[in-house]
Amino acid sequence: FLLNRFLKFKPKRFSVIKMTHTFTSIFFIFQVFCCKAMISIGRRAITSPNFLTKNAINVFNRKNDFQMNGNDDVAWSKVKVVSSEEVGPSLKTVTIDVGEFSANYMNPGQYVQMKMSDDKPGFYAIASAPKSNGIFEFLIKGTEANKPLFQVKSGDEVDISSIMGKGFPIREEFEGFKYDFPVQNIVLLATGTGIAPIRAAIESGMLETDTTGPFGRSCTLYYGVENEAKLAYKHKIDEWEGRGITVVPVMSKPEGTWKGKIGYVQAALGEDSIRVPRNTGCLICGQKEMISEAKSILTNA
Numbered sequence: 240f241l242l243n244r245f246l247k248f249k250p251k252r253f254s255v256i257k258m259t260h261t262f263t264s265i266f267f268i269f270q271v272f273c274c275k276a277m278i279s280i281g282r283r284a285i286t287s288p289n290f291l292t293k294n295a296i297n298v299f300n301r302k303n304d305f306q307m308n309g310n311d312d313v314a315w316s317k318v319k320v321v322s323s324e325e326v327g328p329s330l331k332t333v334t335i336d337v338g339e340f341s342a343n344y345m346n347p348g349q350y351v352q353m354k355m356s357d358d359k360p361g362f363y364a365i366a367s368a369p370k371s372n373g374i375f376e377f378l379i380k381g382t383e384a385n386k387p388l389f390q391v392k393s394g395d396e397v398d399i400s401s402i403m404g405k406g407f408p409i410r411e412e413f414e415g416f417k418y419d420f421p422v423q424n425i426v427l428l429a430t431g432t433g434i435a436p437i438r439a440a441i442e443s444g445m446l447e448t449d450t451t452g453p454f455g456r457s458c459t460l461y462y463g464v465e466n467e468a469k470l471a472y473k474h475k476i477d478e479w480e481g482r483g484i485t486v487v488p489v490m491s492k493p494e495g496t497w498k499g500k501i502g503y504v505q506a507a508l509g510e511d512s513i514r515v516p517r518n519t520g521c522l523i524c525g526q527k528e529m530i531s532e533a534k535s536i537l538t539n540a
Contacts, residue, residue, distance in 0.1 A: 313352060313360075315398040316340070320391045321374065326471045329381035330432070331389055332366070334374060337399060341373045346406025347439035353377075354398050355387035362403075364524075366435035368442035378435040378471055407436070409445045413520045422520035425458040426513070427484075428504050428533055431469075433524035434462060438472055440522055441479055448483035455483060459511075463489040463504035463525070467497060487511075505532040513540035 321334040344365060354360035361384060367376035381389045391397060413422040425446055429437040437460065440446060449455020460479065464470055467490065476486045489500045489507045500507045504525070513519055519540075523533055 313400045315354075315400060317396045318399050320393055320395045320397060322393050323391050326378075327469045329389075330469065330471050331379050331381070332471075333377045333379050333388065333391060335377070335397065335399065336373055337375050338373050340401060341375065342371050343402040344369045344375070346409070347443050347445065348406035348436045349402050349404045350436075351375075351403060352400035353388060355391070356398070358387050359384075360398075360400070361385060361388070364436040364439070366438050368439050368444075378432050380432050407440060407522060409440065409522075413446075420518040422518055423456050424513075424515055424519040425456055426508065426519060426521040427458065427460040428463075428508065428521065428523040428525060428529070429460070430463040430504060430525035430529055432471070433526075434471060436524055437522060438475070441482065441484055457485075458483060459485045459487060461487050461489055461504040461507050463491065463507075463529070465492040466490055466494045468494070503529065503532075505529050505536060508533060509536045513537065516540040 316337075318335050318337050321336050322332075323334075324332045326332050346369065348364065349369075350362055350364045352360040353363055363377045363379070365375050366378045367374065379385055379389050388397065411417075413425075415421055425448065427437050427440070441460070446458055447456055448458040462470070467473070467488070470476075470488060476488075479486055487500060487507060489502060489504045490497055491501075491503060493499075493501055513536075516537075521533075521537060523530055
């Protein structure tokens with residue numbers, strides 16, 4: 240999702256990719272690097288988007304802008320935690336009542352800053368779909384930097400910024416004939432907590448997947464984690480499949496009698512291949528290495 244801010248550490252990325260046919264060019268990538276929080280620094284890093292065309296990649300780097308502005312121009316509001324639920328080893332879903340400003344959440348992929356009192360803020364993608372009921376969900380990993388938020392309980396107060404970024408431009412890029420062919424096939428790639436904004440996209444209905452009629456889009460989600468216990472939204476897989484999403488869990492360090500795909504999501508994507516590149520779109524959220532390898536696979540499809 241499009242960010243207006245940039246911090247400086249180890250990134251994750253978010254991408255939207257639009258591919259053509261025989262020339263295997265990628266028309267659009269909407270990308271954000273969203274890093275793991277470093278213990279010594281205590282906050283996450285996010286970069287602004289890359290735009291990829293057939294001829295060039297332009298990286299819009301706003302490190303200096305963010306370092307100059309920092310958090311001085313962020314308006315903070317105090318909001319209450321509704322619940323904090325463990326959904327896997329060192330993983331929690333934190334639900335927060337943000338009140339009226341939830342109406343500013345328009346697109347999956349938007350995010351906020353959050354902190355506890357005087358702690359350093361982190362950047363968190365909103366995991367719930369856009370709606371105006373005032374409730375946001377976040378997927379929080381139990382790192383040292385996230386410790387204050389990971390330990391919150393119902394009734395606690397947290398400081399939250401206003402909605403940031405423009406989110407995934409799904410309708411602008413996937414609909415119509417902007418790139419000769421409207422998207423009919425969608426690929427989703429997510430690793431770890433990168434599933435959060437992908438979940439928001441799935442449950443928003445904007446992907447317009449449908450298995451009951453001739454015009455619905457097909458969609459495959461490759462969801463990569465170390466082992467089955469770390470599938471944060473395992474309980475939602477049936478619901479997503481009911482929406483027309485084919486869910487392919489991929490385990491890098493499987494345990495027990497796992498019989499599904501083993502390895503990394505980009506390798507699984509490469510094995511399955513892209514059937515019709517010219518009308519395929521892709522959303523990606525995950526580690527830097529995964530993004531890089533996935534780009535290569537998509538570019539050469």
